[in-house]
Amino acid sequence: MLVVRPFNFSAGPAALPDEVLSQVAEEMLDWQGSGMSVMEMSHRGREFISIYEAAEADLRDLLQVPSNFRILFMQGGGLGENAIVPLNLSRGGAVDVVVTGSWSKKSAGEAKRYADVRIAADAASSSPERRYLDIPAPSSWRLRPDAAYVHVCTNETIDGVEFQSLPDLRALGCDAPLVIDFSSHVVSRPVDWRKVGAAFAGAQKNIGPAGLTLVIVREDLLGRALPICPSAFDYKIVAEAESMYNTPPTFGIYVAGLVFQWLKRFAYAGRTGLAAIEQRNIDKAALLYATLDGSSLYENRVATPCRSRMNVPFFLRDERLNDAFLAGARERGLLQLKGHKSVGGMRASIYNAMPLEGVQALVSYLKDFETQHG
Ligand SMILES: *Cc1c(COP(=O)(O)O)cnc(C)c1O
Numbered sequence: 001m002l003v004v005r006p007f008n009f010s011a012g013p014a015a016l017p018d019e020v021l022s023q024v025a026e027e028m029l030d031w032q033g034s035g036m037s038v039m040e041m042s043h044r045g046r047e048f049i050s051i052y053e054a055a056e057a058d059l060r061d062l063l064q065v066p067s068n069f070r071i072l073f074m075q076g077g078g079l080g081e082n083a084i085v086p087l088n089l090s091r092g093g094a095v096d097v098v099v100t101g102s103w104s105k106k107s108a109g110e111a112k113r114y115a116d117v118r119i120a121a122d123a124a125s126s127s128p129e130r131r132y133l134d135i136p137a138p139s140s141w142r143l144r145p146d147a148a149y150v151h152v153c154t155n156e157t158i159d160g161v162e163f164q165s166l167p168d169l170r171a172l173g174c175d176a177p178l179v180i181d182f183s184s185h186v187v188s189r190p191v192d193w194r195k196v197g198a199a200f201a202g203a204q205k206n207i208g209p210a211g212l213t214l215v216i217v218r219e220d221l222l223g224r225a226l227p228i229c230p231s232a233f234d235y236k237i238v239a240e241a242e243s244m245y246n247t248p249p250t251f252g253i254y255v256a257g258l259v260f261q262w263l264k265r266f267a268y269a270g271r272t273g274l275a276a277i278e279q280r281n282i283d284k285a286a287l288l289y290a291t292l293d294g295s296s297l298y299e300n301r302v303a304t305p306c307r308s309r310m311n312v313p314f315f316l317r318d319e320r321l322n323d324a325f326l327a328g329a330r331e332r333g334l335l336q337l338k339g340h341k342s343v344g345g346m347r348a349s350i351y352n353a354m355p356l357e358g359v360q361a362l363v364s365y366l367k368d369f370e371t372q373h374g
Contacts, residue, residue, distance in 0.1 A: 006333035007358035011157055011311060011340070011349040012184065013204040020258045038254040043247050051250075052243070055257030059187075062263055062274050065216055066193050072215040072235060073243040073253050078103070078183045078202040080233075081213060082110035085179055087229035089149050089198065089221060090115035096147045096176070099123060100163075101132040101156025102342060103181060111151070114226065118144065123161070131343075132159040134303040138167040147176040149197060155185035155308055157205065158340045160300070160347070162308035166195040177221060185310045186214065187263060188352055189278045197221055198235075203252055206310070206351045208259055212252030263352070277352050284350050284359040285309040291363045297321075297370040315345035321373055322346075332365050334358075 008015040031038050034047050041048045056071050065071060076084060085107075086095060095115040097108040099122045111117045120143055121136040143150060154163040162185060169178050177197020186201040198221060203212035215235065222236040231237050232246045268276040269283075289307060292298045292314050300307065300314045316322055325346070329337050339345040350359055 006335050007354065007361055008335045009348045009350065009354070009358075009362070010336035011205070011347060012202070013210050014206070014349055014351050015353045016208065016255070017259065017262050017353045020255065020262050023258055024255060039251050041250065043244055043250050048250055048254075051254050051257055052248075055253050055260060058257065058260035058264060059214075062187060062260055063191055063216075064193070068219045069193060069216050070219060070222070070235075070239040072217065072238045073248050073256075074213045074215055074233070074238060075211060075249055076213050076233065077210070078181060078200065078213070079106070079110070081181070081200040081202075081215070082107045083114065084215075084229075084233045085149075085151070085198065085200065086111040086114040087233065088217075088225045088235045089177070089179065090226070091148050091224055092116075092226055094118065094144050094147045095149060095151065096120040096141075096143050097151045098136070098141055099132075100135050100153060101159035101161050102340075103156055103158065103183075104151065104153040107151055107153065107181060115148065118142070120150065131301070132156060132161055133301050135161060135163060135306045138172055141167075141172065143169070143172060143174040143176070145174070147174065149177045149179045150174065151179045151181070153181040153183075155182065155310055157184040157311050157349075158313075158343055158347075160302050160308045160311045160313040161306050162310065164305065166192050168195055177218065184349075184351075185308070187260075187274065187277070188281050188310060190274060203256055205349075206353075208256035209252050212249040212256055214256075280356060281309045281350070281352065284354065284356055285312065287356075287359055287363055288312050288348060288350065291366055295366065295370055295374075297374045298366060310351055311347060311349050313339055313343055313345060313347040315339075318373075319345070324373070325369060328369055329362075329365060332361065334362055334365055337362075 095111050095117045098120050099105050108117050120141040123132050124130045180199045182199050183201040184205040186206050198217040201214045204210035217235050225234040237245050264273050266276045268280045292300045298314050337346050339347040
């Protein structure tokens with residue numbers, strides 16, 4: 001069955017690779033001769049355990065996760081982790097948060113309920129319109145020596161701001177572990193685990209269906225949960241039970257596992273795996289930003305060094321054209337380009353599953369629309 005689908009630029013839940021969805025459809029009623037859908041299997045049965053073990057091993061391999069980190073498949077989403085992280089890691093003490101956009105700001109607000117939060121830096125404080133357009137230099141962050149951890153969001157989905165490399169807290173004289181919210185660029189590029197204590201991601205941007213939350217945490221950080229932390233959200237309990245303390249999001253883990261396999265065999269520009277998808281992401285983003293920068297109708301205001309490869313917000317200089325732009329895009333099979341309500345304008349999310357052809361189609365529409373209206 002060959003289905004031609006439009007290009008979906010949704011920020012999340014977002015597009016998944018066609019091959020993965022086709023395989024899910026094929027296996028829906030009978031997973032590999034088991035006579036069951038994955039949704040109907042016991043999470044403790046040998047069929048599902050094999051799915052879980054493969055997903056864990058493939059992710060560890062893809063992201064080169066060292067053996068002293070545990071991979072947890074949880075629930076609660078990114079916003080759940082905004083509470084679960086301080087419940088597990090703050091010890092009720094000091095938490096420093098670097099605010100580079102809407103998500104890190106939200107994380108700081110939630111952590112305040114459990115810890116003594118201080119904003120180590122706020123990217124909007126230097127912007128006249130209080131927009132998030134840049135990442136403050138790590139050397140300017142006000143980090144406390146007794147911080148239990150430092151939180152950063154490494155890709156700000158709404159504002160389109162991405163860390164191109166992780167801060168080295170130790171080089172800044174800070175021994176606290178770094179916690180990263182990498183929800184919207186997970187498995188799009190490598191992670192330098194030497195700089196990380198814990199990482200979390202909702203699955204629905206780059207990994208699979210909503211409902212699965214990925215946590216990767218260094219072993220020595222387990223066992224610090226506050227007494228009020230729900231057992232099902234205590235990293236140590238979840239780790240000791242191999243993510244089976246309670247029923248994990250089984251179908252989400254299965255789809256994520258297929259995405260990891262798709263990534264492992266992904267080939268592009270003479271590379272394979274994560275290096276290949278990263279290169280395609282670089283090429284897609286470069287094409288789109290070059291088009292925006294070369295135009296007099298569109299603009300992206302984020303500082304060049306921290307522009308996101310995954311989420312590209314842009315504005316039409318004449319905002320009265322917004323509705324016509326979106327309607328024309330839909331006619332061409334370019335879906336969900338409307339920007340987040342807090343920022344306005346447009347946003348193209350070009351996660352791993354977006355092919356180069358999707359960005360090429362968007363670019364040719366941008367140019368045609370500008371010729372008509374510029
Ligand atoms: C989408 C997103 C979240 C929120 O995830 P939910 O699963 O909706 O709770 C958190 N952080 C970032 C960076 C995101 O992009």
